[in-house]
Amino acid sequence: MIAPVVPHNSAASSAPFTVLIADDDRINRMVLHAMLQKDGHTVYVAENGQEAVTLFEQHQPDLVLMDVMMPYMDGYEATSRIKALTGERFVPVIFLTAMTDAQALVHCVECGGDDFLHKPYKHAILKAKIAAMERVRQLYATLQSQKNALASHHRRLQREYEVAEKLFSTIVHPGCLDAPHLKYLLSPMAIFNGDILLAARKPSGGLHIMLGDFTGHGLPAAVGAMPVADIFYAMTAKGYAISDIVAEANQKLKAILPTGVFCAAALLDLDATYSQLTIWNGGLPDVLVRQPSGGTLRRLRSQHLPLGVVDNTRLDRSVEVIELMPGERIYAYTDGVIEASAPTGEMFSQPRLEVYLTQDCAPEQVFETICDGLTAFRAGGPQRDDLTLIEITCDAGLANHPSTEATISSVAKAPACWHMALALDAMTLRTLDPLPQIMQMLMALQGLHAHRERLYTILAELFANALEHGLLGLDSELKHTPQGFVAYYTAREQSLAALEHGWINIALTHTAVGPAGQLTLRIEDSGPGFDYQRCPRDLAANTTHSGRGIPLVRALCQALTYHGVGNCVEAVYVWSQEETDVSQHTS
Amino acid sequence: MALVTRISSDGKIVTVDISGRFDFSMHQEFRQVYEQDPGGITQYIINLHQTEYMDSSALGMLLLLREHAGGDRANIKIVHCQPEVKKILTIANFQHLFCLD
Numbered sequence: 001m002i003a004p005v006v007p008h009n010s011a012a013s014s015a016p017f018t019v020l021i022a023d024d025d026r027i028n029r030m031v032l033h034a035m036l037q038k039d040g041h042t043v044y045v046a047e048n049g050q051e052a053v054t055l056f057e058q059h060q061p062d063l064v065l066m067d068v069m070m071p072y073m074d075g076y077e078a079t080s081r082i083k084a085l086t087g088e089r090f091v092p093v094i095f096l097t098a099m100t101d102a103q104a105l106v107h108c109v110e111c112g113g114d115d116f117l118h119k120p121y122k123h124a125i126l127k128a129k130i131a132a133m134e135r136v137r138q139l140y141a142t143l144q145s146q147k148n149a150l151a152s153h154h155r156r157l158q159r160e161y162e163v164a165e166k167l168f169s170t171i172v173h174p175g176c177l178d179a180p181h182l183k184y185l186l187s188p189m190a191i192f193n194g195d196i197l198l199a200a201r202k203p204s205g206g207l208h209i210m211l212g213d214f215t216g217h218g219l220p221a222a223v224g225a226m227p228v229a230d231i232f233y234a235m236t237a238k239g240y241a242i243s244d245i246v247a248e249a250n251q252k253l254k255a256i257l258p259t260g261v262f263c264a265a266a267l268l269d270l271d272a273t274y275s276q277l278t279i280w281n282g283g284l285p286d287v288l289v290r291q292p293s294g295g296t297l298r299r300l301r302s303q304h305l306p307l308g309v310v311d312n313t314r315l316d317r318s319v320e321v322i323e324l325m326p327g328e329r330i331y332a333y334t335d336g337v338i339e340a341s342a343p344t345g346e347m348f349s350q351p352r353l354e355v356y357l358t359q360d361c362a363p364e365q366v367f368e369t370i371c372d373g374l375t376a377f378r379a380g381g382p383q384r385d386d387l388t389l390i391e392i393t394c395d396a397g398l399a400n401h402p403s404t405e406a407t408i409s410s411v412a413k414a415p416a417c418w419h420m421a422l423a424l425d426a427m428t429l430r431t432l433d434p435l436p437q438i439m440q441m442l443m444a445l446q447g448l449h450a451h452r453e454r455l456y457t458i459l460a461e462l463f464a465n466a467l468e469h470g471l472l473g474l475d476s477e478l479k480h481t482p483q484g485f486v487a488y489y490t491a492r493e494q495s496l497a498a499l500e501h502g503w504i505n506i507a508l509t510h511t512a513v514g515p516a517g518q519l520t521l522r523i524e525d526s527g528p529g530f531d532y533q534r535c536p537r538d539l540a541a542n543t544t545h546s547g548r549g550i551p552l553v554r555a556l557c558q559a560l561t562y563h564g565v566g567n568c569v570e571a572v573y574v575w576s577q578e579e580t581d582v583s584q585h586t587s
Numbered sequence: 588m589a590l591v592t593r594i595s596s597d598g599k600i601v602t603v604d605i606s607g608r609f610d611f612s613m614h615q616e617f618r619q620v621y622e623q624d625p626g627g628i629t630q631y632i633i634n635l636h637q638t639e640y641m642d643s644s645a646l647g648m649l650l651l652l653r654e655h656a657g658g659d660r661a662n663i664k665i666v667h668c669q670p671e672v673k674k675i676l677t678i679a680n681f682q683h684l685f686c687l688d
Binding site: 213215216259260261262264282283284285302303304305306309310335339385 | 611642643646648650651679680683
């Protein structure tokens with residue numbers, strides 16, 4: 001059997017829609033009405049333009065068939081008003097008119113009509129025109145809904161970006177970058193910065209600074225910044241050294257970053273007196289030190305692979321130590337600075353930067369001169385990479401201004417009685433810095449956050465003496481010259497790595513003395529001791545960089561006594577609740 | 588062409604010549620160098636004689652090649668670097684990971 005062939009009628013196959021007819025001729029209205037209804041459409045009829053506009057407002061039809069000459073309001077006027085009411089919808093208006101004059105037909109289109117048909121017309125032609133208009137209308141509707149979807153997607157993304165940006169800037173906060181001896185320029189090329197610049201005060205006074213540059217820029221580069229900032233601030237607050245922070249950050253980044261993405265970084269550690277800089281530079285351009293008078297720059301080259309490239313077993317944590325003179329300025333920057341390009345494509349370059357640093361210029365103007373120079377050089381050209389520059393002025397007076405950071409709100413616990421002892425052998429001393437752990441225990445047991453910096457300094461100085469002089473036999477006389485200063489720290493590193501014998505015992509005893517607490521810190525080493533009678537007692541009289549340790553500790557605690565042959569030292573630190581509160585408010 | 592790959596007649600040594608800017612725009616081409624490895628390649632030679640500039644994503648691409656070629660066992664030589672390019676490689680201390688001439 002042969003199946004009957006059903007002719008495919010594209011006009012009839014489209015879904016039924018709503019049509020508005022405006023014509024003052026009753027017969028015309030009836031004929032159109034019957035035809036459209038037969039095709040399944042819903043039909044509204046108006047006898048003049050005025051009524052057409054009213055019906056349009058009420059029923060929002062999909063298509064309008066419009067006569068031109070009508071009483072009260074003609075088809076031109078009605079079409080203009082209807083088109084003004086459609087908003088973002090596309091509602092086709094087809095004029096059905098007996099007029100053939102070209103000017104009148106042009107006017108149909110001018111006032112918003114989409115097509116026209118001469119009366120008398122063949123029904124098949126009208127149906128075809130309606131079908132064509134319906135196709136256009138559907139295309140328009142699809143486009144419109146896609147546009148809306150895109151716009152709402154864009155709004156959602158924008159909101160998510162704002163939340164993420166807020167989260168990002170809370171975690172990767174600038175720490176104490178607002179200190180008066182720090183100046184910096186941050187110029188990210190997207191909302192998220194692939195460069196990071198972090199600064200935090202150490203518990204012992206002094207400063208940690210980290211400048212990092214992740215591969216690429218924008219969001220993918222910025223994601224890695226969050227764990228790094230977390231590690232940097234948490235470990236600095238606990239008293240860890242930069243080499244420990246380097247190791248922790250490297251391990252984290254190696255684990256989370258895909259191969260090919262890494263973080264070129266420099267970590268700087270400035271001591272409380274701003275007389276010593278310890279630096280680890282892995283992959284950043286030379287960090288430069290400028291003397292107050294200008295002249296030759298001191299250069300701290302990248303010595304290591306960037307963070308996140310190799311795992312910790314291959315990571316070189318060794319740091320460089322240099323002595324600083326008052327008024328010297330340290331400059332660290334990312335490659336975005338030297339690779340900033342002029343509209344001609346020429347790069348700012350390392351030599352140009354160094355010209356700015358060595359030329360005759362008031363020291364306090366150097367930073368601004370570089371920034372202005374960069375802006376002028378780029379001359380409004382496009383930025384290709386994130387760009388960061390920081391200047392640190394070695395001025396302990398400026399550096400130790402009252403902090404604007406939030407103070408720790410926890411209150412010291414009531415004085416208790418406890419004792420804690422640690423015996424460290426050579427192997428432990430080679431691999432572990434026990435100070436952060438001891439500080440953590442101390443804070444957990446007694447909550448002396450307001451005393452943290454002083455306690456850390458006492459502990460750190462006495463422990464360093466026991467290790468460096470008692471066990472490693474280093475002579476601090478070495479530190480008197482800049483060359484010797486470097487030699488001293490090289491020797492320290494080598495002797496410590498080779499340490500086979502010896503021990504250091506650390507004991508902390510805390511007791512209550514009425515409302516006050518008394519902490520006794522005793523450190524004993526296996527070394528030969530020293531002639532403590534000869535040690536300088538006056539801090540002010542001592543302007544050299546070595547030998548400040550003991551007078552400084554003496555100034556910080558109630559009593560400092562040596563025992564035996566000088567290989568055992570005991571420091572007594574007394575604190576009271578009132579003093580704790582006061583320090584919290586003023587710190 | 589900014590990137591040209593040559594394979595030795597015994598199929599063991601791949602030489603990659605890179606000219607102009609070695610940056611992210613070369614990512615796709617550079618990837619193909621090692622992704623099309625039919626096996627049996629024992630050494631990669633990256634010739635940077637014509638390279639004017641490289642950025643950190645180029646360093647990243649070298650690390651990807653290194654990983655693909657066996658990580659610590661990879662045999663990759665970077666040769667004929669111009670001073671500026673050499674400087675970028677040395678700042679990143681890539682001499683610890685690659686053989687720089």
